[in-house]
Amino acid sequence: MHSRVExxxxxxxxxxLLLSAASSASAxxxxxxxxxxxxAGSWPKLFSAVGFVPGGGDSPIxxxxxxxxxxxxxxxxxxxxxxxxxxxxxxxAARSLGFRSTSKQVRVGSLVDxxxxxxxxxxxxxxxxxxxxxxxxxxxxxxxxWEGAPLTAGYRRxxxxxxxxxxxxxxxxxxxxxxVLHALASLGLEAPFRSRRLWAFFDYSYRMRVDLDxxxxxxRKAGIAALHVAAWHFYDPDAxxxxxxxxxxxxxxxxGILVYAWIELPHVSEKFWQxxxxxxxxxxxxxxxxxxxxxxxNLINRDCFRSVSQGIxxxxxxFDWDGVNLAELxxxxxxxxxxxxxFTPMNADVRAEFRxxxxxxxxxxxxxxxxxxxxxxxxGMRAFLEYRAGLAKRLQEEWIGVIEEVRAGRHNxxxxxxxxxxxxxxQMRDLIGADAARLLPLLDRHDFTFLIEDPATIWHxxxxxxxxxxxxxxxxxxxxxxxxxxxxxxxxxxDVYPTKQQTGVELYQLVNLAARSFTRVALxxxxxxLTQDLPLLPSAAAxxxxxxxxxxxxxxxxxxxxxxxxxxPARVNGKPWPVAGxxxxxxxxxxxxxxxxxxxxxxxLIDFNGDLRTATATGSGIDFTYTSPARAFAVLDRKPSKIxxxxxxxxxxxxxxxxxxxxxxxxxxxxxxxxxxxxxxxVGGR
Numbered sequence: 114m115h116s117r118v119e120x121x122x123x124x125x126x127x128x129x130l131l132l133s134a135a136s137s138a139s140a141x142x143x144x145x146x147x148x149x150x151x152x153a154g155s156w157p158k159l160f161s162a163v164g165f166v167p168g169g170g171d172s173p174i175x176x177x178x179x180x181x182x183x184x185x186x187x188x189x190x191x192x193x194x195x196x197x198x199x200x201x202x203x204x205x206a207a208r209s210l211g212f213r214s215t216s217k218q219v220r221v222g223s224l225v226d227x228x229x230x231x232x233x234x235x236x237x238x239x240x241x242x243x244x245x246x247x248x249x250x251x252x253x254x255x256x257x258x259w260e261g262a263p264l265t266a267g268y269r270r271x272x273x274x275x276x277x278x279x280x281x282x283x284x285x286x287x288x289x290x291x292x293v294l295h296a297l298a299s300l301g302l303e304a305p306f307r308s309r310r311l312w313a314f315f316d317y318s319y320r321m322r323v324d325l326d327x328x329x330x331x332x333r334k335a336g337i338a339a340l341h342v343a344a345w346h347f348y349d350p351d352a353x354x355x356x357x358x359x360x361x362x363x364x365x366x367x368x369g370i371l372v373y374a375w376i377e378l379p380h381v382s383e384k385f386w387q388x389x390x391x392x393x394x395x396x397x398x399x400x401x402x403x404x405x406x407x408x409x410x411n412l413i414n415r416d417c418f419r420s421v422s423q424g425i426x427x428x429x430x431x432f433d434w435d436g437v438n439l440a441e442l443x444x445x446x447x448x449x450x451x452x453x454x455x456f457t458p459m460n461a462d463v464r465a466e467f468r469x470x471x472x473x474x475x476x477x478x479x480x481x482x483x484x485x486x487x488x489x490x491x492x493g494m495r496a497f498l499e500y501r502a503g504l505a506k507r508l509q510e511e512w513i514g515v516i517e518e519v520r521a522g523r524h525n526x527x528x529x530x531x532x533x534x535x536x537x538x539x540q541m542r543d544l545i546g547a548d549a550a551r552l553l554p555l556l557d558r559h560d561f562t563f564l565i566e567d568p569a570t571i572w573h574x575x576x577x578x579x580x581x582x583x584x585x586x587x588x589x590x591x592x593x594x595x596x597x598x599x600x601x602x603x604x605x606x607x608d609v610y611p612t613k614q615q616t617g618v619e620l621y622q623l624v625n626l627a628a629r630s631f632t633r634v635a636l637x638x639x640x641x642x643l644t645q646d647l648p649l650l651p652s653a654a655a656x657x658x659x660x661x662x663x664x665x666x667x668x669x670x671x672x673x674x675x676x677x678x679x680x681x682p683a684r685v686n687g688k689p690w691p692v693a694g695x696x697x698x699x700x701x702x703x704x705x706x707x708x709x710x711x712x713x714x715x716x717x718l719i720d721f722n723g724d725l726r727t728a729t730a731t732g733s734g735i736d737f738t739y740t741s742p743a744r745a746f747a748v749l750d751r752k753p754s755k756i757x758x759x760x761x762x763x764x765x766x767x768x769x770x771x772x773x774x775x776x777x778x779x780x781x782x783x784x785x786x787x788x789x790x791x792x793x794x795x796v797g798g799r
Contacts, residue, residue, distance in 0.1 A: 144168065144305040144660050150178025154201075159286035162621035163294055163652040164306040166660055173197060173273070174302070177206040193271035197302050200277040203243070211248035212266070212277045219244050221279075223258040226265075228292040228299075228645045229616070236289055237610035242279055251277075254296040265290055267300050274300035282618070285575060288610060291617030294649060304652035307676030307697055308628070309336045309722070311654050312597075312635035314375060316343040317357065319640040325364040330771075332370060332639060336651030338722045339371035339743075340639070341438045341529075348382035348428055355431065362433050366777075367770045369722045369746035371435040373529065374428060378442050378512065380407040381421055392417035395460045397453035397479050404445045404455055411460040412508060422515050429519050429526070435743040436527030437516050438564070443505040443533070447569065449544040450487060450494055453479050463504070471496050498543050505546035513559050525780045527743035528561040531599060536585035537578065538568045553590040562742065563590075564635055566599040573607035576622040583630035597633035600624065602641045616643050621653035628654045632673065651676070659704070670704040674725055682710035691730040692737070694719025694750065694772075701725045716789040719773055720748035734788040745778040749787065757786040 145168015146160050156176050157167065165174065173195055177183065179202035188209055191198065200207040203214050222239030226232070234255075247253065247266045255265040267276035276296055283289045298304075313332065320328065332340065340361075347358050362372045379394060386393065386408040394402035394409035402409040412418050429437065446455035459475065467475050475497045477483035485493035509530065520526045535541035535549055542548050553563060565586065571578060579598060586596055600623055604613045615623055620642075627634045634654060636642060642650070659670035669675065679698040683690045685705050691714040692699045698707065699721070714730035718737060723745030728737040734753070739745055750773050756765045758778070767774045778785060 145172030146174035146176060147172045148176045148178065149181045149183060149206075150176075150201075151180075152178070154178060154281050155284055155286035156199075156282075158622065159282055159293060159618055162286070162618055162625045163304040163649050164625075164655050164657060165304070166657075174199065177201065177204050179203055181206065189270070192273035192275065195272035197273055197297065197300070198275045199297075200275065202278070202280055207277060210275050210277075211246075211251070213246045214243040215246060217244040218242065219257050219260050219262040221257050221262070221264065224255050224264055224290075225258050226255040226290075226292045227252075228254070228295045229643065232612060232616070232643075234291060234611045240280060245277075245279060247277065251275075252299075254292065254299070255290060265293065265296055267296055269300060274302065276300060285619075285622070287618035287622065291611055291619060292645070294618055294621065295645060298649065303678055304649055305660075305678070306655035306657055306671075307336065307651040307678070308654035308656070308673070309333070309651060309676065309720075310338050310633065310673060311336045311624075311650070312339045312341060312633060313337045313642075314341045314343075314635065314638035316638060316640065317346055317354075317361070318343075321357075325361050326367070329361075329364040329368040329370060331647065332365075333368040333720070334651075335642075335647040336654050337370060337639070339373060339435070340365055341373040341375040341440075341635070344374040344376050344428060345380060345382050347432070348424055349384045350431070358432055366433075366746060367768075367775060369720045369748055369775070371527075371722060371743050371746075372433075373436040373438045373527070374432070374434045375438045375440055376425065377407065377440050378421070378508075379409045379412050381410050381424070383408070385410065385421070385424070389417070389420075392420075394457050397450070397456040397459045397476065399459065399476075400454065402445065402457050404457075407445075409445070409457060411458070411462060413458065413460065413462045413466070413504070418511075422512075425515060426519055429523065434523075434526065436529060437519070438529040438531055439509070439512050439516065440529075440531035440564075441533065441566070442509050442512060442530075443546040444501060445545065447544055449540075450478070450498070458501070458504070467497065467500055470500065498546075501546045502542055502548040502551065506548060506551040509552060510555060513555065513561065517559065525744045527780065528559070529564050529597075530561050531564040531566055533566045533568050534571075534582060536589075537582045538571050540570075541568055549586065550589055553586075553592075556590050556592040556595050560742075562595050562597050562633065564597045564599050564633075565631075566637075567601050569601070569606070572601060572603075572605045573609045576619070576626040579623070579627045579630045594632050596631055597635060598627045598631040599635040599637060600627055601637045603637070614641070614643075616646055620646055621649060624650065624653040625656075628656050663706075666706050666708040668704055668706050669700060671700065672702055674699065674701050676700070677707065679707075682713040684708050684710040689714045689730045690728070691716060691735045692718045692721070692725065692728045694748075699725065701727060715751075716753075716787060717750040718747055719750050720746075722746050723778070731786075731788075734786070736784065736786045738782070738784045739778070740782045741778070741780050743780050745780070747776040747778060747785070748773045749776065750774075752790045753787045754790040755786075755788040759784050760786075 146165050174197045176199040181204045183206050218241050220239055221242050223235050244262045247263050251266040251268040253263045253266045256263050264279045365372050392411050394411045396402050444457045450456050464474050473485050477485040478487045478493055487494040516528050533541055533547045535547040602615050655675050657671045661668040676697040676699045683698045716734045723739040723741035726738040752774050753767050756763050765776050
């Protein structure tokens with residue numbers, strides 16, 4: 114969607130409309146922005162990262178670019194009406210609102226921001242900028258690191274606010290001021306939409322002594338629907354660790370969060386590595402394959418495979434998992450065959466099988482006296498790399514079969530296969546044996562989500578890579594609904610600016626474009642997401658394809674469903690709407706007409722982690738349909754007296770949780786009918 118760049122007369126008309134519409138503006142009036150200036154710059158990219166769209170005449174977010182002449186506008190009146198004015202650099206509007214340049218100059222190459230005061234924020238190219246005077250009432254959000262010159266500042270005025278930035282945010286919207294959106298939030302601006310469909314990876318090593326109920330509530334508030342827990346820590350029974358994991362799963366379930374066993378084969382566990390040296394994987398130097406943190410086992414060996422498969426079955430039985438994630442089941446390393454100290458698999462079983470198929474031991478590829486030495490001819494190594502990619506696929510299919518056997522007795526168990534991208538980053542096939550083209554046809558025979566992992570080699574590239582990654586996978590499967598993307602939120606080894614780790618606007622752009630390109634987004638990992646980034650994360654993950662105002666009604670079209678901040682009862686498509694809680698109305702996929710209502714339904718579905726399809730308020734409760742690849746957790750605001758599933762009475766237990774009653778529903782596609790225990794009074798704030 115392209116931005117609309119306004120001329121001064123047009124913005125004056127916008128201001129008049131703002132003033133006249135201020136008293137009747139709905140909660141959705143802040144979905145739009147308008148830009149004053151010759152060009153839009155990167156502001157559309159910045160705002161779209163959390164759901165703002167180019168708006169019409171009543172859009173209360175007005176961006177004034179450098180040099181824009183709007184002296185005739187009564188900016189104080191605009192602010193009193195509730196507008197948010199964003200000032201870039203020097204302009205008549207900036208001067209009238211108290212931001213004036215001086216003759217003093219400062220060289221800016223690094224800054225300090227109040228939202229992350231200890232985080233190094235470094236510009237790729239330093240700039241000479243004028244030092245500005247800012248109003249006494251303004252809060253300085255960011256300043257030049259050494260001389261303290263203000264770079265972003267703002268203040269509240271009436272119902273509105275002003276934010277000033279010294280210079281453009283950069284070509285992509287995040288190169289200079291990663292926390293512009295945080296500053297706007299600090300001034301009271303609320304993002305227009307919410308999502309609660311994110312996945313996140315979890316490693317208990319980083320959360321060993323924490324309040325799990327506190328963190329479960331924090332994760333859910335950040336829009337996380339499922340936690341993928343590092344299961345290798347719990348492969349071997351241990352009373353203390355097992356008790357911890359049980360508490361974690363229970364805390365997550367109480368907040369409507371699914372919990373998956375994240376399995377990193379061929380790494381099994383520390384104890385398994387110590388107990389079975391005979392089954393350790395070997396590198397091309399015939400050393401034990403302890404590579405980075407993973408200690409790799411030889412799953413080609415049938416004795417090793419049988420032992421590990423039995424252990425995985427026991428692991429899935431010991432805990433109340435909602436799913437299994439088979440992650441990164443291929444070979445090391447990112448340096449490929451050029452580094453024999455890291456190149457796998459070179460165990461005896463693989464060597465014997467390859468020799469039988471190709472007539473030579475693959476170790477000869479590293480023997481200078483052999484005719485197969487890889488520096489003499491590429492044919493031998495090419496044969497081994499092809500064999501290796503086929504072997505990875507064989508392993509992955511075999512382990513999908515193991516989990517399918519487990520699912521035969523655990524019908525609600527979901528399955529995810531995490532696989533590093535080799536379509537955009539094509540060298541991955543030869544480096545680690547990953548080959549999506551071999552695997553994706555399995556979606557026609559097996560029910561799983563294919564979670565595409567961002568390889569480390571492309572972490573420095575911009576958010577625009579996600580639509581391109583999605584495009585390259587489209588020809589490989591008709592099951593586009595089963596493709597998901599995994600974003601690594603970690604410090605990058607490349608030279609990147611303005612921060613080593615993705616944060617602020619860059620993070621929100623990554624999440625937003627990923628969510629627009631794939632049906633599901635996973636984040637690695639929950640502990641690496643900076644605390645200041647959590648509040649706007651659900652807005653970045655929200656996907657809305659259309660917003661249209663029709664007097665007192667608003668049409669919102671979303672492919673996956675979306676949450677809208679809202680006060681009071683609501684009607685959707687002309688009927689009372691029962692899916693709302695904590696000041697958010699939750700809409701199903703497709704076009705929905707949202708408007709205010711005078712009465713609240715008797716029962717509310719205040720949280721739900723499945724994919725809601727329809728909902729109807731009945732005389733005594735609620736009917737809703739959903740789909741879910743795993744169990745679905747529904748939280749009601751009242752204790753139910755009767756529950757039906759697909760038209761029949763269901764033995765679904767309602768458990769009391771903070772703020773409501775929790776229902777655990779089966780995976781698949783279902784119709785649920787719930788009656789409240791007794792008639793409810795009108796519920797405000799829904």
